Amino acid sequence: MSGARILVVDDEADIRGLLKEILSEEGYEVDVAADAGQARASRSRQNPDLVLLDIWMPDTDGITLLREWSATAGDACPVVMMSGHGTVETAVEATRLGAFDFVEKPLSLTKLLRTVERALDAGRRRRQTVRLPVSPLLVPVGKSKAIQRLRAELQQLAPSRSSLLLVGEPGSGRQAFARFLHDAGPRAAQPFVTVVASTLRAADAEAVLFGTAGGAPGLLEQAAGGTLFIDELEDLPPAAQRALLGALESGRFSRIGSGVSAELGSRVVASAQPGVEVRAGGEGVRRDLLSHLNTLIVRVPPLREYAEDVPELLRYYADRLADVEGLPLRRFSVAAQNRLRNYPWPDNVRELGNLVRRLLIHGGPEEIRLEEIEHELVVQAPPDEPLVKQDLLALPLREAREQFERAYLQQQLLLCNGKVGLLAKRVGMERTHLYRKLRSLGIDFRSTAEE
Numbered sequence: 001m002s003g004a005r006i007l008v009v010d011d012e013a014d015i016r017g018l019l020k021e022i023l024s025e026e027g028y029e030v031d032v033a034a035d036a037g038q039a040r041a042s043r044s045r046q047n048p049d050l051v052l053l054d055i056w057m058p059d060t061d062g063i064t065l066l067r068e069w070s071a072t073a074g075d076a077c078p079v080v081m082m083s084g085h086g087t088v089e090t091a092v093e094a095t096r097l098g099a100f101d102f103v104e105k106p107l108s109l110t111k112l113l114r115t116v117e118r119a120l121d122a123g124r125r126r127r128q129t130v131r132l133p134v135s136p137l138l139v140p141v142g143k144s145k146a147i148q149r150l151r152a153e154l155q156q157l158a159p160s161r162s163s164l165l166l167v168g169e170p171g172s173g174r175q176a177f178a179r180f181l182h183d184a185g186p187r188a189a190q191p192f193v194t195v196v197a198s199t200l201r202a203a204d205a206e207a208v209l210f211g212t213a214g215g216a217p218g219l220l221e222q223a224a225g226g227t228l229f230i231d232e233l234e235d236l237p238p239a240a241q242r243a244l245l246g247a248l249e250s251g252r253f254s255r256i257g258s259g260v261s262a263e264l265g266s267r268v269v270a271s272a273q274p275g276v277e278v279r280a281g282g283e284g285v286r287r288d289l290l291s292h293l294n295t296l297i298v299r300v301p302p303l304r305e306y307a308e309d310v311p312e313l314l315r316y317y318a319d320r321l322a323d324v325e326g327l328p329l330r331r332f333s334v335a336a337q338n339r340l341r342n343y344p345w346p347d348n349v350r351e352l353g354n355l356v357r358r359l360l361i362h363g364g365p366e367e368i369r370l371e372e373i374e375h376e377l378v379v380q381a382p383p384d385e386p387l388v389k390q391d392l393l394a395l396p397l398r399e400a401r402e403q404f405e406r407a408y409l410q411q412q413l414l415l416c417n418g419k420v421g422l423l424a425k426r427v428g429m430e431r432t433h434l435y436r437k438l439r440s441l442g443i444d445f446r447s448t449a450e451e
Contacts, residue, residue, distance in 0.1 A: 004120050004315075005029045005046065009039040009062070010054040010082065015105075019052065022109060023116070027334050036060035043069075048077055050119050053099075055083040055090060063093055070098045078119040082107070124319070124329065140173065140180055141316045142309035146301050150177065157296055158185030163248055163268045165233070165293040167276060168300030171350030174271040175231060177300055182227040187267065190226030193219050197235035205240035206256055210247075213258035220253055223266035233270040233293070234284050244268070245289045268293070303345040303352065311337045313349065317356040327360040335370040343377060406441045413443065 006028050008019045016032040023030045031048065033039040035057055042048070055062040066079055081094045084105035094102055100119045103112055140147055157164060158181050166174045175194060182192045200208055211218030219228055230236060236244070247253040248268060252261045270293055272285065277294070280287045303310070314332050322329035332340070345351055355376060359368055409427070416422035420438070424431045 004049040005031070006116070007031050007033065007039065007042050007048040007051045009033045009036075009051060009057070009065075011035060011057045012054075015054075015107075019107075022113075026113065027331075027337075028116075036065045039065060049123060050077055050116060051079045052116075053079050053081055055081055055094075063090065063097070066094060066097045066099060078123040080115055080119055124322070140176060141313055142306060143312065144306035144309045146306040147309060150298070150300065151180070153298060154181045155184045157181065157298070160185075160296065161267055162296050163270070163293050164296040164298065165276075165290075166269065166271045166298050166300055167274055168271070169273060169302045169348055171348035172300045172302055173349045174300050175229060176349075177298070178227070178229045178269045178271070181269065182229075182267075187226050191223050192227050192229065193223040193266075194229045194231065195219055196231045198232060200235075200237060200240065202237040202239060205237045206243050209240055209244065210253055211255040213255050215255075218255065220247065220264065220266055221255075221262070225265050226267070228266045228268050230268065230270040233272045233289075234276060234279065236285075238286070241286045241289050245286060245292060248289075248292050303348045307341045307345075310341045310343075310352070313352055314340065314356060317353050318360065321357060321360050327357075328363055330360055330364070330366055330368050332368045333370065336368050336373045339370055339373050339377075402441065405437070406443060409438065409441065409443055413438075 006023055008016055008023070008030060010016050010019070010032075011034055013034070016034065020030045020032050031042050031046075033042050036059055039051075039053075043051075053062045053066060057065075062081060062083075066081070069079070078100040079098065081099045081102045082105060083090065083102070100122060101115050103115055140151060142148075154177060164181070166178060168174050179192055182188060195208070207215075207218065209218050209220055211221050243253075247264050251264050253264055254261045276285060276290065279285070280290045303313075311332070314337060318329060318331065321327045340352075340355075347354075358376065359372065364372065409423070412426055413420075413423050416426055420434060421431065424434045427434070429437070
């Protein structure tokens with residue numbers, strides 16, 4: 001299983017180095033330990049998916065360490081024992097303590113890699129049979145600095161009762177981060193209620209939010225003590241925006257048609273797309289409502305800004321879909337992972353999850369190869385799509401270069417207020433050559449100057 005975490009425990013440095021090199025080349029994440037103390041420390045930092053454990057070590061032997069783990073870890077990962085001079089009794093004892101298999105030194109790399117694959121498959125099946133139902137909104141996946149900072153910021157803001165605005169592109173996981181914020185704070189045991197603002201009609205939006213006298217409770221009441229998450233705040237009808245602002249400012253609300261007010265006991269978290277401040281007023285969010293909500297504002301980055309997390313996200317979605325929906329488990333080859341790390345993901349994490357789902361539903365060999373990925377990544381970007389969202393790697397070199405040059409010069413021309421003379425200085429080109437380039441790329445510099 002490419003991307004799985006493997007811990008190698010062996011007191012021989014040559015063996016540790018060799019196994020780390022070989023397993024890393026196979027796409028696994030490998031940690032090494034020279035003795036039982038280092039092995040315990042490694043497992044305390046992060047649970048591996050598999051342990052390769054030497055039997056004979058200087059301080060604590062592998063059988064003793066295996067016995068210790070089997071007694072304390074009910075859902076322990078598979079352990080494959082290694083030994084150059086094992087006995088039948090030792091192998092029997094290791095098996096009794098839960099070891100998956102026993103391999104002899106000197107190691108046959110073909111047999112070892114086959115055993116590793118079998119052990120990882122067994123561990124995955126075991127987790128599937130004992131795992132409790134998993135919430136679709138878990139701790140956000142990723143080790144990049146961007147995601148670590150975002151998790152830390154949300155944890156810091158979680159205890160607050162103040163309303164909060166999550167700003168990010170569609171599909172960037174804003175709802176997942178809102179749920180993480182909820183789960184990280186004192187309201188974790190209380191309801192987390194979600195409403196997609198575009199599903200509310202102007203005629204009954206207030207009733208859905210506040211409830212009606214003698215009728216069902218509204219969403220604010222359902223979320224009492226917890227969190228109400230409003231997805232895409234700009235789609236909330238104007239009358240509902242006005243009523244919500246009143247409730248947030250006063251800290252109280254009433255059911256429609258009732259003169260009895262109640263305390264607003266839920267925390268309101270909303271999401272919006274970048275540029276919401278510029279669009280405020282008119283048909284967008286009320287400026288006063290936005291001012292109230294963006295007292296606490298958190299930016300959710302697009303996936304292209306933390307592309308180093310793509311392999312881990314691919315693994316997470318593949319494992320989750322296999323565990324929860326019973327889809328066949330497949331793994332991504334290193335080439336496929338690298339291609340997807342360099343894909344711009346215009347629809348962000350949502351697009352990644354949908355891609356993994358399609359690949360698993362369609363089925364095929366266990367390893368997802370680069371050719372299959374290229375077949376799935378159909379170029380559908382509109383001509384005015386920002387350069388950062390264009391999949392230039394899917395284009396022939398000439399077309400990719402033209403797309404880049406066109407987008408680059410268009411943006412630079414806007415910064416120069418349409419003045420080609422300034423543009424020539426800015427981009428370091430001779431003016432006559434620049435005019436020819438603009439014409440060849442179909443850039444109308446005259447209309448840009450007029451605008």
